[in-house]
Amino acid sequence: MREKASLTVRYVSEQSVRYVPGPYTGQVDLIASGNVVMVTISERNPKRIPAMKLKLKDSPVYVGVNKGQPELLDKVNQILSAAKADGSLEKNALQWLKEPLPADL
Known part of the structure; x- marks a missing residue:
């Protein structure tokens, strides 16, 4: 058996x-x-x-900004876009999450 x-x-x-x-x-x-x-x-x-x-x-991660704060939202988006463009966002993902960012990010 x-x-x-x-x-x-x-x-x-x-x-x-x-x-x-x-x-x-x-x-x-x-x-x-x-x-x-x-x-x-x-x-x-x-x-x-x-x-x-x-x-x-892939679990999404969000940055929350209160409604009525378009300047802050724009600044957050600028920072994230710059970090993605210069590779620092990818570098941080590899350092802290031990895997690359999703290709469709």
Whole structure:
């Protein structure tokens, strides 16, 4: 008789990454989470760096500006456009998120 395979899967949020030991100790086989959590796991246990198996989606990130502040919105857009154009936005994504910006950004 063939034995049934066992697989442990866990979702790890940014809030729980400090308290959930599974990704660090090998108690789980797979985790589903964002790249910020994966970077934290990699830094805390370099011997168990997670490998991406499947990308579920690119999560957008927004900069919020109150309505009625068009000058501030324009300034934020100028800063982001300049950072994208000079490569510093990509450099920061690689440094902090450990992956490049999406091609369609």
